Amino acid sequence: MNRKYIFSGIILFFGVVSFVLGTRLNSPDDPEQVVGMLENAILKAKKNGDYKCCISPACKMCYLGNWKFEKGKCFCDDAILEGRNENVCPECKKGLKEGICSSV
Secondary structure, eight states: OHHHHHHHHHHHHHHHHHHHHHHHHOOOSOHHHHHHHHHHHHHHHHHTTOBOOSSSSOOSHHHHSOSSSOTTOBOHHHHHHTTOGGGSOHHHHHHHHHTOOTTO
């Protein structure tokens, strides 16, 4: 009888844990929602002074990857103003070539 309670408790425990982890690890399925969340994160980084991008809308590569700066930060604008065009992310390099970079 005691084994039944222990077994039931273990099953209940793992059921609750899997439910909690499943809801926490769930990511949005809608790509527009994901992009919106990313853009909001970039806006927050801009307000904190950690995102100085030269193109609009701001590049996403710097936020997502570790290009030239720490992840979640972009200082491509500063690099361009200092003449270090080789130290910018691919999105900003493209912006420079297309003439849509606000730093020049």
